[in-house]
Amino acid sequence: MTTETGLRERKKQQTRQRIQDCAIELFARSGFDKVPVAAIARAADVSEATVFNYFPAKEDLVYEGMEAFENALIAAVRDRPDGTSVVSAFRHFVLQPRGALADSEPAGIERIATVARLTAGSPALQGRERQTFDRFTQALAELVAAERGVRPDDPEAWVAANALMGVNRAMKTSVHRQALAGQSGRRIAKDVLALGRRALDLLEDGLGT
Template sequence: MGLRELKKQQMRERIGDTAWRLFAERGFDRVTVVEVARAAQVSEATVFNYFPTKEDLFYSRFEALGEQLVEAVRTRPPGESALAAFRRRLLATSGLLARVEAGDTTALTRLRTVNRMIADSPALQSREQRALTACVDALCGALAAESAAPDDDVMARVAADALFGVHRALIAHVRRRVLSDEEPARLATEVRQLAERAFELLEDGLRDYGVGRRS
């Protein structure tokens, strides 16, 4: 990555992180793009250059993780399956869940605020589904590009849907748990265990998919 690209990436992350912090503290509807720009110390036009809509700002972290999952599969070492690479990257993610498990009550409040915003907003739910679909499409393209087999576009779609299906199911589980009345003190451990079980469920079918296809 060149210096210019690195600076653009850093600026995008800075704006996205600032917006996400404000959304988590005050709620999606109570934060304006102008306020995000002011907090990030950039112009409003700069924010819109990186994020065309306010919903794009909200999902910047979510989409970054999706891109990282796809990249983990795309750059996996020879001999590693697509499933193993996807699982390795997903299980390396902790974020707010790890802080909640460590007893950080502020992290739990933010986690609940963010998920309540999504649960209460059809627009955000729709944007989340579009983001997931884009991630599946990207992973499907990466997998299909590895082979010239006539039916590989179909197999790649099946594999991409299955792998991101685990991610989607875990997101839904976390949302249900943090919005309930119970205290999810061990939610990070619970999610990791559920992820392991989910990947085990897929493993017989996908264990050898993509092995030996990258040189």
Template sequence: MGLRELKKEQTRTLIADTAWRLFTDRGFDAVRVAEIAREARVSEATVFNYFPRKEDLLYSRLEAFGERLVAAVDSRPTGTPVLDTVRTFLTRTSGLLAQVETGDDDALVRLRTVHRMIADSAALRAREQQAIADTTTALAERLAAETDGPPEPAGVTAYVAANALMGVHRALVDLVRRRVLSDESPDRLAADVRVYGEQAFALLAHGLADYGVRSAGRDEEA
């Protein structure tokens, strides 16, 4: 990376980090782009040059998360199943959730602020789903390119696998959002994310053949 590219990346990171701090402190709607520019000591035009929409400022971290996930899959050692790599990546505790686990009350407030403003905004929820969908597509394309066997023009199997793996991510995000907004055992949340994540990946590893088999009791109730 040349000096010019490095400076641009540093500016982008500064703007995104500044926006994230202001959003988590005060909420998405309460922060104006002009304030973010002022705090980051750049022009408002510079902010929009890097982030065309205000929503992009919030989701730059989610997109970076997706890029790191795909990079981890790309760089996994030979012979390593993609499920193992994605499981390790998604079940490790980091960021605000890791801080909450240590008893950081300020981190819990920020985590609640982020999830509350997403829950209350259809535009932010749509942007979140788009970011996850983009990561799913990128992961599927990587898997389709490296999979041995008969060619699949539509990459069906790769897309099924990618959606299953990213489905765990979506489920864990939903779990965190429900729990932090309901004040339900926040001190246990990080541990529960790991436990439920491991259970979900164990289900994927085992397969769905024996999952959701309708019991005789259900037939009688019907």
């Protein structure tokens, strides 16, 4: 049973990856807003229902990885060791190279550049990105407020969450810009992690300094 379960899971993962790869290829060729889900299903040799089973919204085909990153970031802050500050936990997580930035293969950076171009040309993807950042900023603010024993709309918790997520957004923007410029993963990782360190140092030292 364990072997059969593992085989089923591998097949599901292969199907998921095939759907996403076909979608990105079609989006890159024609633009996100002009490619219907039916075309993605045909290219991946699956039904439209299967596409939606794996990706509930069309935008998930592009932003699933971003959502996974933000979920992991919130979990890292929430589950941080006793005595570790929110900023320290946030710093530790975002300053770890991962994904394409930890891989020397150029294909990963080209995928990032493709996503950057798609987002720049799609109001739908731009809206999804804003919604994602807003949702996770709210989640972080609620987490900070709960630990401080204050209301979820406490201004200090809200300011802290927005400042931290601003660093996250700045790092993402830098990655996209450099990927579009053709920089290597190693160079991008070095620059964006330095940017993150400077920004988080500023927050830890206090904006007044």
